[in-house]
Amino acid sequence: MTAQDQAPVPISITICGDGGCGKSSITLRLVRSAWTSDYDPTIEDNYSVTRVIDGVTYHLCLTDTAGQEEYRGMWASSNLGADAFLMVYDITSRDSLDALQHFDELISMESEVRLDNADRARIAGISPAYTGSGAGSRTVQPVKIVAGNKCDLQDKRTVPAATGLEWSRSRGCGFMETSARLEVNIEETFALIVKRVVEARKLAEEGGDSADLSARGMTKPLTPLPGSGGDGDEKRGPGVRGPILNGDKVGRGQGGFWKKLRCW
Template sequence: MPPHAHTGSTATQPPVPISITICGDGGCGKSSITLRLVRSQWTSEYDPTIEDSYSITRRIDGIVYHLSLTDTAGQEEYRGMWASSNLGADAFLLVYDITSRDSLDALQYFNDLIDMEAETRLDNAARARKAGLNPALSDGGGMMNGGAGSGAKTIPPIKIVAGNKCDLHESRQVPAAVGQTWARERGCGFMETSARLEVNIEETFAIIVRRVVEARKLAEMGVMDAEVGADMNSRGMTKPLSPLPSNDNEKRGPGMRGPNIDGDKVGRGQGGFWKKLRCW
């Protein structure tokens, strides 16, 4: 049985669909992160992606989720091919390479597109409320058909920034604090990852799932942008991420605890600077 196949009472409940678009500059490791999650594989060969789609299931907090992942093109010459369906995702993972400051700067292009999409969804939500509808129930694709296409979606997308290749600390150009500040200023959660050593890969996607679930619950309660302030704002911001609980029922990859960098753990450390940083 595959490691993430489960039996029991939840087998009769269909997995909850969540769509995630992975974006960032060419060569920053988007495909490596995706393949680590989907196939537990890593390759050092760089093969530019135009667009690949994957579907996987994960059990998180006792619920099974069906994740639809879209690994998008990073090279500038391909960015015009970004389909509107990519912007219809429930969440976005914005990936940069910690050894390239340019790759962090390149995320601004994608962040601007996502923020415009967030504005559109909030407008859709306002129209739904005006028509006497619950924006969460009328969300065009969010909970009912997996988020394919923007349509009339009403829940602003979740944004998480991942500083990839954190194992290459000797070549680091972007300090973790700089990446975190960039993310915070744009309303994104923040993690550092290593696809090669399988550091914070499963955790990052678990955070994405939890934040999407939280946003959906807020929408179901009728708590939208202007009312929650600290939770979301008109640019689709999320509040700081909470620490991940230690749950032995969830998958832990062989590299989950991460390498030792100057005495601090990159993954689930036992204190120190990184433990405080990685949780927001």
């Protein structure tokens, strides 16, 4: 059976972060392959897109949430019921990284609820495995990934990549640096989210202990992406997007500066 013959596997992703950090730009870059410099504050938008990853078709349901502090109280329980959370900050704003603490605390509370649900299911003799929708999905630990966006603005950077990585690892999150404008690590970020969700579901189906997810509610650090080229090869291969900035190659599968920041 080919990917085209399979019913798409649903995965829900909530995208959160401070206002103006580029959440909508990342979402629209994935969904529409478009980017705009106009900033229009989002209250909440929903999108869907289909991707084939490792031969399996996935239907990604994306919720782009409000970042402004005055709108954060509008977060619905459905946002916290997502399979994964992409927490976005702006590498040119330390405040935007600090703002992620609010969202991380909400997600951590949701993780505790899911752990309790899974424990009750086991006590009742019911498998806490993912069932496809509804309450079954609320027993599987959510995946958390942090994206340091606007990594094309190196001259305005105030948050070193090492700082973003340390913040993410200390909270059990995967870490990427992205650029919606230059389309750096957009597809890769969502592909890795899908893979981590699949891992979490498989663990639940096998009856694994929730602690196997690198502790309560945590996800394993991401591993470097394959296929990064050497610094000396300036030739652009298929699928490479974006210019070369100051001698550093930008785009998928490139080496140089971006090779060190792509994925952790």
